[in-house]
Amino acid sequence: MDINKSSNDEYRQFTAFARIDGAIIGVMWVVSFFCFIGNLQMPMLGLAGMAIGIYSIILAAMRLRKFRDRILGGRISFGKATLYSIMTYFYATILMAVGQYVYFQFIDQGYMVNQTIAMLSMPETAKAVTEVYGMDPKQMIAILQATMGTIRPIEIAFQFLTLNVILGIIISVPVGALMRKQ
Template identity: 30%
Template sequence: MPTDKPITLQEHAMRFGTFMGIFWIFKFIFLPLGFTIPLLQLLFVLLTLFVPVLGYIYVRKFRNTYCNGEISFFRAFLFTLYMYLFAALLAAVAHYVYFRFIDQGFLADSYLQQLESIKASAQGEMVSSIDQLIQAFDTISSLTPLQLTFQLIFQNIFYGILLAIPTGLVAMKQKKRF
């Protein structure tokens, strides 16, 4: 028996968040590969910079397709926030699998090697700054895969909140009144 229940904002955000999460997983693949093929690291950065653009595209599509071309700032903000939340949860599964079964310390070791090589040619204040970064990466490398995954979830949600504000402002569109 079909129901005529309208699909909610959360359900649409979940759908678009799934697409965003798949995109995040795809781009995450380029992060570790970028240490052996530097062009892939550049691709990772470019895809990361594309995330807010993709978020805007999704909220605009939601506005035009499901909201009759108009959406308030709060509704656009909420949709974007939910979308990033659902994307973060999906990407967290891939992050956990990667850090638990695949990484074995590769990312932290790679960053530490790069920092050590930079430190060798650094002078003055730069050396102490690099030492601080090395200590931070030592701390990060001591985290369990589950702790790393939760750290990335919270980071993605935090940046999602920050990105939802300008996205909501740019995507909002009110009915023109004459």
């Protein structure tokens, strides 16, 4: 009976720490997302957003190492380290999806599409679009307007959620391998 209680307590502790780390990483991702949006007006915010996004991956690994060393006595298997990392990114992804939903539902009001259209209307961007995609920029603008006009904010958030879950799983495998310690 004590064995089951012990493993149950360990699981609760495991998930609690993953939720806390996920909340920290999720807040970083939301800030990074808002930097991306701000990048449309102030290009330096794009660099800040990218730096925050990259640092969030490093911080997640550092938090896993801290959990391993302080809570688990310096030992964690590859599977547990990977699962912890996946759970952390899963919780971060949920927070990020909520942030994106709130943004697209209540704040954006077409801002992102309008900024993209303005950018596609500039001569140098129009030339690049024609060269890269082989498409007239006016056609691309029409497609963008038609597509973005039909996608609901919840669908946008769900698409990002799906992508972030997949990326979180992919990132978790090497992090789990690096953080495992027997």
